[in-house]
Amino acid sequence: MSLAESPAPQGGDGATDAARNPLRACLQRLVTPRKFELWFSTVRLADTSGDPVEVTLGNEFLCEWVARNYLDEVHEAVAECLGEPRRVRFAVDPQAQPEPAQPQRDSGERNRDYFMSNSDVGLNPRYTFDNFIVGPSNQLAHAASSAVSEALAGSYNPLFVHGSVGLGKTHLLQAICHKAMSSGRSLKVLYLSSETFVNQFIASIEQGDLERFRYRYRNVDMLLVDDIHLLAHKERTQEEFFHTFNALHNAERQIVLASDSPPDEIPTLRDRLSSRFKWGLVAQVAAPRFETRLAILRRKAIDRGAELPNDVLNFLAEHIDSNIRELEGAVTKVLGYAQLIGRPVDVAMAHDALGTGDSGISTRTVTGVERIQEVVCEHFGVKIADLQGRRRTQSIALPRQVAMALARRLTGLSLEEIGGRFGGRDHSTVLYAVSRMKDRTERDPSFRTLLNELQERARR
Ligand code: ADP
Ligand code: MG
Numbered sequence: 001m002s003l004a005e006s007p008a009p010q011g012g013d014g015a016t017d018a019a020r021n022p023l024r025a026c027l028q029r030l031v032t033p034r035k036f037e038l039w040f041s042t043v044r045l046a047d048t049s050g051d052p053v054e055v056t057l058g059n060e061f062l063c064e065w066v067a068r069n070y071l072d073e074v075h076e077a078v079a080e081c082l083g084e085p086r087r088v089r090f091a092v093d094p095q096a097q098p099e100p101a102q103p104q105r106d107s108g109e110r111n112r113d114y115f116m117s118n119s120d121v122g123l124n125p126r127y128t129f130d131n132f133i134v135g136p137s138n139q140l141a142h143a144a145s146s147a148v149s150e151a152l153a154g155s156y157n158p159l160f161v162h163g164s165v166g167l168g169k170t171h172l173l174q175a176i177c178h179k180a181m182s183s184g185r186s187l188k189v190l191y192l193s194s195e196t197f198v199n200q201f202i203a204s205i206e207q208g209d210l211e212r213f214r215y216r217y218r219n220v221d222m223l224l225v226d227d228i229h230l231l232a233h234k235e236r237t238q239e240e241f242f243h244t245f246n247a248l249h250n251a252e253r254q255i256v257l258a259s260d261s262p263p264d265e266i267p268t269l270r271d272r273l274s275s276r277f278k279w280g281l282v283a284q285v286a287a288p289r290f291e292t293r294l295a296i297l298r299r300k301a302i303d304r305g306a307e308l309p310n311d312v313l314n315f316l317a318e319h320i321d322s323n324i325r326e327l328e329g330a331v332t333k334v335l336g337y338a339q340l341i342g343r344p345v346d347v348a349m350a351h352d353a354l355g356t357g358d359s360g361i362s363t364r365t366v367t368g369v370e371r372i373q374e375v376v377c378e379h380f381g382v383k384i385a386d387l388q389g390r391r392r393t394q395s396i397a398l399p400r401q402v403a404m405a406l407a408r409r410l411t412g413l414s415l416e417e418i419g420g421r422f423g424g425r426d427h428s429t430v431l432y433a434v435s436r437m438k439d440r441t442e443r444d445p446s447f448r449t450l451l452n453e454l455q456e457r458a459r460r
Contacts, residue, residue: 001300006375010235017249021043021044021074022045022081023043023044023045023055023078023153023354024043024159026076026077026432027074027077030073031070036112037068037201037307039057039062039065039069040057040070042058042062043055043056043066044056044057044093045078045081046091046093048082048367051086051087052088052089053082053085053086053087053088054090054091055074055078056090056092056093057091057092057422058092059092060092060095062329063090063092066090072354074088074137075088077362081357094220095459105374107184107186107187108182108184109302110327111181111182111186111188112181113191114188115191116175121191123174124174126169126303127170128174128178129142129172129175131171131175131299131303132168132172132175132193132271133288133294133299134292135285135289135291135295136170136292137285138285138286138288139249140169140283141169141283141284141285142170142172144159144161144281145157145161145172145173145175145176145256146175146179147251148176148256148393149176149197150183155280156280157249157252157254157255157280158249158255158256158257158277158280159254159255159257159280159283160256160257160258160259160277160281160282160283161173161283161284161285162258162259162260162263162282162284163284163286164323164414165262165325166324166325166326167285167286167287167288167323169226170258172258173224173256173258175191176222177222178225180222187220188221188222188224188407189220189222190217190220190222190224191224191226192226192322193225193227193230194228194229194230194231195227195230197237197241198230198258199212199409200213201237204239213242217244218244218247218248218251220252220253221254222253222254222361223253223254223255224255224256224257225255225256227259227265228257228259228266228277229259229260229261229277231273232266232267233267233268235268238268238269238273241273242276243272245259245273248322249251249279256319257277262454263275263277264276264369264404268416273457282336283345287322287411287413287414288324290317290321291323292312293316293317293320294313296325296328297313297317297331297356299315299332300327301330301335304332305336305410306345308331308334309346311346311347312346312347315347315350315351316331316345317335319354319368319370320368321368321369322411323411328356328416330350332452334349334350337353346409359419368411369407369413369421372406372407372410372459373387373421375427375457376402376403376454379396379454380398380399382396382399386400387399387400387403387422387423387425388421388423392422401433401436401437402437402454403422403432404419404437404453405433405434405436405438405445405451406451406455406458407421408430410455415427415428415430415431416430
């Protein structure tokens with residue numbers, strides 16, 4: 001025990017420091033000042049009587065990190081201090097533990113601390129399971145998310161949620177975070193956009209600090225990556241993510257991914273990644289049906305401390321059929337509008353607020369299929385019933401294809417759903433229309449101009 005040291009002095013001068021803590025002084029010479037500060041400020045040679053000798057550090061994380069990355073330096077420093085090479089084991093310094101505020105804090109708080117210091121975005125407190133309205137369009141994704149938040153790395157690993165924009169993917173991912181972190185277990189939850197993953201990966205390469213990057217991502221209990229489709233065309237990051245994925249999956253850590261398209265449709269995504277993304281459960285969130293839209297609208301109004309009359313709810317649910325963010329926006333607008341003019345909400349006001357009326361106040365943000373059909377019919381001089389009917393003459397087929405292509409561009413609806421609005425046609429018909437129109441706009445500038453004009457008109 002003779003060489004065992006007393007705890008590291010706080011801010012002691014170099015000479016006494018070297019005498020009281022020779023290991024620390026040796027390491028200070030062996031690594032850069034920045035690395036020393038990061039990893040070794042708490043290092044001590046605690047017990048030299050046994051074999052291996054015991055080196056202590058401030059916490060478990062440091063022990064793990066130093067053992068993994070600086071074993072050679074520590075061996076060298078120990079050999080220098082003791083005059084001979086010795087085997088080393090690491091332990092948490094009992095005098096550095098526990099951190100002062102730790103004992104009274106519950107696991108929820110600790111989990112949140114970890115989250116705050118490691119995830120790039122804060123969680124939206126409203127994105128909870130309680131605030132998530134479940135309907136046929138999102139039932140599976142919701143059930144799987146809820147299961148994942150309760151039992152980590154069960155059968156849904158990874159959970160892959162996909163669907164177009166504004167349909168609740170981010171809401172579900174964050175709900176998982178909230179729930180998991182308040183579960184009473186101590187959990188390292190990391191939530192980020194794949195953009196952050198890309199940026200940090202690039203930065204770590206530039207700074208030659210890939211180890212730290214890897215540690216950060218591979219040492220968590222649950223990794224949630226939002227907007228994973230942004231890995232498209234980023235080949236090197238895909239490669240890195242592949243390894244991150246494997247490391248976590250092998251260690252049975254939960255992975256949750258959200259994407260605007262299914263794994264197979266993410267451009268340039270390597271097969272080995274897309275196949276892994278399908279290992280667990282792939283769940284789609286689709287555009288909500290009428291009843292669900294109604295429930296969401298009602299709920300969003302209540303959240304804002306208001307109640308909307310049924311006819312207004314019906315009107316909004318009918319006219320906004322693409323995405324939930326638009327539904328929310330409409331509630332905000334209608335309520336704001338009512339407050340502004342100091343009258344209770346009615347359907348005419350909803351018209352105004354959405355810009356669908358003729359009051360001249362146009363704040364329309366919503367482009368529903370109906371509006372697109374209206375604009376297209378007006379231009380081509382056909383009837384909406386014709387677009388939905390069975391006739392296939394060229395005079396109907398073209399407007400129909402134009403309207404379908406615009407619906408694809410402007411709404412969040414799936415191919416099936418768009419087909420449904422055109423007399424129950426199937427998704428391949430819509431897909432065909434979309435690609436025909438795309439070809440034609442590429443070949444024919446005047447057609448392109450027409451389509452853009454119609455698009456602008458439909459948005460107005
Ligand atoms: P995405 O990530 O799929 O683009 P978000 O999760 O950001 O969509 O959702 C857009 C908005 O709609 C958010 O404000 C979210 O709270 C709300 N939202 C989405 N789905 C639901 C739902 N089922 N119930 C209540 N609100 C929802
Ligand atoms: Mg999102």
